[in-house]
Amino acid sequence: MTTQPTINAEHAEHAEFCFSKKISVCFASSALIVVTAFSLSLSAQQPTIEAIPVRGHIFLIGGAGSNITVSAGPDGVFLVDSGTAANADKVIAAIKTLQSRLQMAAPAAPRSGAETTVATNLEPFYRTLTPPKPIRYIANTSALPDHAGGNEKIALAGKTFTGGNVTGEIGGEGEKAAILSHENVLARLGDAKMPAAGLPTDTYFGKTLKLAYFFNGEGVELLSMPAAITDGDSIVHFRGSDIIATGEIFDFTRYPMIDLAKGGSIQGLLAALNRLVEIAVPEFRSEGGTFFIPAHGRVGDIADMTYYRDMTTIIRDRIQDLMKKGRTLEQIKSARPTEDWDGRLGQDKSWTPDMFVEAIYKGLSKKQ
Numbered sequence: 001m002t003t004q005p006t007i008n009a010e011h012a013e014h015a016e017f018c019f020s021k022k023i024s025v026c027f028a029s030s031a032l033i034v035v036t037a038f039s040l041s042l043s044a045q046q047p048t049i050e051a052i053p054v055r056g057h058i059f060l061i062g063g064a065g066s067n068i069t070v071s072a073g074p075d076g077v078f079l080v081d082s083g084t085a086a087n088a089d090k091v092i093a094a095i096k097t098l099q100s101r102l103q104m105a106a107p108a109a110p111r112s113g114a115e116t117t118v119a120t121n122l123e124p125f126y127r128t129l130t131p132p133k134p135i136r137y138i139a140n141t142s143a144l145p146d147h148a149g150g151n152e153k154i155a156l157a158g159k160t161f162t163g164g165n166v167t168g169e170i171g172g173e174g175e176k177a178a179i180l181s182h183e184n185v186l187a188r189l190g191d192a193k194m195p196a197a198g199l200p201t202d203t204y205f206g207k208t209l210k211l212a213y214f215f216n217g218e219g220v221e222l223l224s225m226p227a228a229i230t231d232g233d234s235i236v237h238f239r240g241s242d243i244i245a246t247g248e249i250f251d252f253t254r255y256p257m258i259d260l261a262k263g264g265s266i267q268g269l270l271a272a273l274n275r276l277v278e279i280a281v282p283e284f285r286s287e288g289g290t291f292f293i294p295a296h297g298r299v300g301d302i303a304d305m306t307y308y309r310d311m312t313t314i315i316r317d318r319i320q321d322l323m324k325k326g327r328t329l330e331q332i333k334s335a336r337p338t339e340d341w342d343g344r345l346g347q348d349k350s351w352t353p354d355m356f357v358e359a360i361y362k363g364l365s366k367k368q
C-alpha cells in the first residue's frame with residue numbers, strides 16, 4: 001500500500017514536467033512509468049517461488065499450489081507433492097537454485113595435487129563442475145490438483161535411481177523421477193486424465209511404504225491415513241529430520257477440507273490428527289521437536305497440531321450433540337459450532353465454516 005502514493009506523486013510530478021517538454025519525449029517516459037507501475041503490481045500479486053530452509057537438508061517451497069517439502073542432498077532431491085501444473089517450471093527452477101546454493105555452501109573437496117594448490121580463487125567454479133544429483137522422487141499426499149498437478153513436468157525433469165531396481169528401460173520413460181503414493185491416488189489421477197508420465201510409479205495399499213534405503217542420510221516413510229481428506233491420503237515422515245509432511249490433513253490457513261465425494265470422513269480425519277499428535281515428540285514443554293509441514297501455510301509443531309486436533313474434535317462434538325437433540329443441518333449451521341475459530345480459519349471463501357460443518361454432519365449421519 002505504501003508504494004501507491006509514491007507512484008501517484010511521481011505521476012503528478014511527471015505530468016507537470018510533460019507540459020514543458022515535447023510530446024514524444026513525454027510519451028516515452030510516461031509509458032516507462034506505466035510499465036514500472038504495472039510490473040510492481042504484478043510482482044506484488046505473484047508470490048516468489050523459492051525454497052526456504054526448515055531444518056537440516058529439508059526445505060519448503062511455498063506459493064506453487066500446495067506446500068512442497070524438499071529433501072535436498074548428496075542422493076538428490078525427494079519432493080513431497082508437486083504443486084499445480086501451471087507452477088511446475090517455477091518449482092523446477094527453485095530446486096535448481098537451491099541445489100546450486102547448497103553446492104556452493106558445501107565444504108571444498110580436499111585438493112592436494114600440483115594443479116590444485118592455486119585453486120583458492122577458482123575453487124567455487126571447480127565445485128560446480130560436478131552436477132548435483134537429480135530429482136529422484138515425488139511423493140503425493142493426495143491426488144488433489146494443487147498437490148499432484150506438477151507431477152508430469154517435475155518427474156520428467158528428474159531421474160530415478162538406476163543403481164538398484166530399474167523401472168522401465170534405461171533412457172526411456174523409466175528414467176524420470178519415481179512417483180510414490182497410495183494406490184487410490186493412482187486411480188484418481190487416472191480418472192482425472194493425468195498424462196502417463198505424471199502417474200505414480202510405486203504405490204502401496206497397506207499401512208506404509210518405506211524407501212528401501214536411506215535417502216540423504218535418513219529413512220523416508222509414507223504412512224496411509226485412511227478416509228481422512230480423501231481415500232488416498234499419505235503423510236510423509238522424514239525419520240532423521242523428524243519432519244512430517246501432512247498434506248491436507250493439517251492446514252493452518254483453513255478448516256480441514258474433508259472431501260466426502262472423494263472418500264474423506266470426519267472419523268478418518270480425527271484418527272489421522274490423533275495419529276499425528278501421537279507420533280510427535282516435543283523438544284521442550286510441548287514446543288519444537290517434530291515439525292509438521294502443512295498443506296498450506298506455516299510450519300507447525302506438536303502444540304499447533306494439538307490445537308488443530310482439539311479444535312476439530314470440539315466442533316465434531318458440538319455437531320454430534322446438536323444432532324442428538326434432533327436439530328437439522330440448517331439449525332446446526334446457524335448455531336455456529338465453529339464460531340470460536342472462524343476468525344483464524346474460517347476466512348477461506350472456497351472452504352467456508354458452513355461447508356466444514358456440512359461435511360462433518362453428513363459424515364456423522366452416514367455412520368448412524
Ligand SMILES: [Zn+2]
Nearest residue numbers: 066146248295
Ligand atoms: Zn491443497
